[in-house]
Amino acid sequence: MINIYKNPSVITLRVNGVDNELTVNPNETLLHVLRDKLAKTGARPGCEQGNCGTCTVLIDGSPIKSCIMLAIEAVGHEITTIEALQDTYLQQAFVKYQGYQCGYCTPGFIMNITGLLNKYKHPTEEQIKQWMTSNYCRCTGYEEIRHAIEDTIAHGHD
Template sequence: MSSFDTANYPVEFQVNGETRSVRVRAADILLYTLRDKLGLTGSKSGCDNGDCGTCTILVNGLPIKSCLMLTVEAVGKQIVTIEGLMNSRVQDAFVQYQSLQCGYCTPGFIVNCQGLLNVHPQADEETIRVWLESNICRCTSYEEIHNAVKDLFAPKNDGKPLSSGS
């Protein structure tokens, strides 16, 4: 092993609106830096190869699977984790529609859906469906999740959602 592989480098980036500094190896994955060095454990490790979406975070407003991103790639970027979305519209919709079972996948879905709102604030049914395909729920809460997300884009009547929920 070369000395480069074990060297620690200082990096600084924005996480949930705060400047955070850590020392990392060049090969450190952002998911594990967030969890192990910054204590932000809401993003979960699922597959570690970008298939399941449990580790989804926002990088400059776009959903990214943090298991596929090196920590050093986050330098100068705005990172938002599930902890930064507490009491958000998306989180409220997931609670209203009981869009979770075990809850393991929920943070990744909520963050991904916030990214959808950021990128496509007028998303149609097909766009919602395509975006939800990037996350896996092993407990099959898909209908509830889909209803919660659809409601985020539904026109409102007197402050009440038009969709009935489950």
């Protein structure tokens, strides 16, 4: 019997605009490859079941929970991590409205909302609420996060 988990493959992942050639096992998640092999630690492990959103990255501009995506599934796609976002208005709004406390979930929220704003230039309140349910925060009451999102939309987000 062949053990597929012990047959590594050389793949190329395009992360934040840079091609990276890596050797990965077929069962390695994108989250762990980003963190352990590429030192992109902004995507964080949480539930590791796709529920909490702390591991959210963008794949071709859409939010994906990297803990439930295999690294080999990301071949041929553009992966964007929080490290690629430099001082965006959304990040500034999170600070302005204190949309964080411990900060553990913040990169996942920012990536998820960046995906929302990639898809909808002027999302409705209902769309914002729906997209926010994709991520958990154990510290805030979500109001500060919602205010940061609304402020970003009002200022023609970047």
